[in-house]
Amino acid sequence: MKYVPKALVIGSKRSKSWLAFRGAMTLATSLSALAFGSSIAHAAGTIAGTDILNTAQASYDGPGGPVVIDSNTVTITVDELLDVTVASSDPGDIAVDSGVTQQVTTYQVTNTGNGNEAFTLTADTAKGGDDFDTSNAVIYIDTDDNGVFDAGVDTLYSPGSNDPVLAPDASVNIFILSDIPVSATDGQRAEVELSAVAITGSGTPGTSFAGQGDGGGDAVVGSTGADGEASSFFLIQAAQVALVKSATITDQFGGNEAVPGATITYQLVATITGSGSLTNLNVTDDIPADTTYTAESITLEGAGLTDSDADADAGSYDGSEIAVSLGTVPGGQTRTITFQVTID
Amino acid sequence: MKINLLKRLAMLAALAIPGTAIAANNVSLSSDxxxxxxxxxxxxxxxxxxxxxxxxxxxxxxxxxxxxKNVGSTPATDFSVTNPLPKAVAFNGTSDGTEIVSVDGGKKWGSLAALTYTRENGEVRPALMSDVTHIKWKFNSALSVGSEGKLVFRGTVK
Known part of the structure; x- marks a missing residue:
């Protein structure tokens, strides 16, 4: 019903314009029933099918007193302007691992025309200029309009059967789900494009489709060509860890002999490489046979850790192995762990 | 308001005896x-x-x-022409700038620069071209017999 002020055109105060008013009300009611989405502004302009009525008036004093006359009324109908824009809702590259499936890119399709219009949606994962292509692309419509893909809630799009119909200025969120190939490697990007094309017609701005406009007039292609597209990008962010272990022996006689009673200090260096991060990285090491773990000897980056698993710190010893929880570690960093045993 | 009342009276008269009322008009007015x-x-x-x-x-x-055009046999004094702007059209100026306008549906009149516009929240700001609802030309001198002219203004379909 927010359309009413735009659709309401009164050229004069004569009864004819009140008929136009009532006609406009009926139009507005049917529009709101069809409306898809809720965001309504006034950018699209006068609603298609609206009549613009113009009548001038003159008043003067004639010989018989004041006279008011109306001119003829000129009636012009507003045609449907076919316009659409598509924007990516993803703020930047979406970080993914290779081999993951059903990764989501998000777009917003807006009817910037002035009539109700249905749009054909197409996903293009084979764009040139990127490093790899995603596969098995499917399109979903954000049925609950929350901007987030909800499996089981949002509707799978099938061209020709549930093309979204948008009221003027209304928007709908669209998701493309596609699979990242196993072959994609760290640092590679993939472009995923969504296009939306007005079903009534598209092409060179100014192209007219006689009698096909919403509201009964013509449909005219607007400045967008009635064809919009936008891209989101996936970026492979992988990471690997390499673990290097070394040992230093100190015997009780001040030397470095592996004799019973000597202390072995083990050093574990975890080196993380790649553009991504490793999450939940845990390092464990068994205490070797014929050695005894030296209580409270675990260090991480030179700082001591306790043996208890119940406290907040990252280290623990369970009687047979030491464990250190490193959490999330980005590529390019190292973590150094040490612990000590004595030779039995 | 006086003009509106007179206009209504004239329309009532026109409804009652249309032939007479039309014959009494000695000014023709057309819109293109x-x-x-x-x-x-x-x-x-x-x-x-x-x-x-x-x-x-x-x-x-x-x-x-x-x-x-004055197609009658007597001068028309106090002559004015009013064009209510269709709602779907935004005013874009006249060719000569001699008009007065209204931004409130014809209640207050003046040059655009002299008018203010009251927003829905009560805020008052200088009137803009896009606020214009009516355009009027008031003639200082009588429209003599046979004299004619045209008034031009521009607008953009919203």
Missing amino acids: VFVERTVEKPDGKTAVMLEEPKTVVPGDNLVFVVKY
Whole structure:
């Protein structure tokens, strides 16, 4: 019903314009029933099918007193302007691992025309200029309009059967789900494009489709060509860890002999490489046979850790192995762990 | 308000005895609306042509032409022409700037620069071209027998 002020055109105060008013009300009611989405502004302009009525008036004093006359009324109908824009809702590259499936890119399709219009949606994962292509692309419509893909809630799009119909200025969120190939490697990007094309017609701005406009007039292609597209990008962010272990022996006689009673200090260096991060990285090491773990000897980056698993710190010893929880570690960093045993 | 009342009386009179009322008019008034269409000429240059449209699209530029003529036998004094602006059209100025306008549906009149616009939240700001609801030309001297002219203003389809 927010359309009413735009659709309401009164050229004069004569009864004819009140008929136009009532006609406009009926139009507005049917529009709101069809409306898809809720965001309504006034950018699209006068609603298609609206009549613009113009009548001038003159008043003067004639010989018989004041006279008011109306001119003829000129009636012009507003045609449907076919316009659409598509924007990516993803703020930047979406970080993914290779081999993951059903990764989501998000777009917003807006009817910037002035009539109700249905749009054909197409996903293009084979764009040139990127490093790899995603596969098995499917399109979903954000049925609950929350901007987030909800499996089981949002509707799978099938061209020709549930093309979204948008009221003027209304928007709908669209998701493309596609699979990242196993072959994609760290640092590679993939472009995923969504296009939306007005079903009534598209092409060179100014192209007219006689009698096909919403509201009964013509449909005219607007400045967008009635064809919009936008891209989101996936970026492979992988990471690997390499673990290097070394040992230093100190015997009780001040030397470095592996004799019973000597202390072995083990050093574990975890080196993380790649553009991504490793999450939940845990390092464990068994205490070797014929050695005894030296209580409270675990260090991480030179700082001591306790043996208890119940406290907040990252280290623990369970009687047979030491464990250190490193959490999330980005590529390019190292973590150094040490612990000590004595030779039995 | 006085004019409105008089106008209503005139309309009532017109409804009651239409033939007489029309015969009493000694001023003719006509309205034409043109749209500017950009046409590419064979030499590659573009020209703006005025066409009489059946249909328009938002953004089209319209030219409104109101023609008047005293076709009677006596001068018409206190002559004025008013054009209420269709709601779907944004005012875009007149050719001569001699008009007065209203931004509140015809209650207050003046030059655009002298008017203010009250927003829904009560805020008052200087009136803008896009606020205009009515355009009026008031003639200082009587419209003598046989004299005619035209008034032109421009608007854009919202």
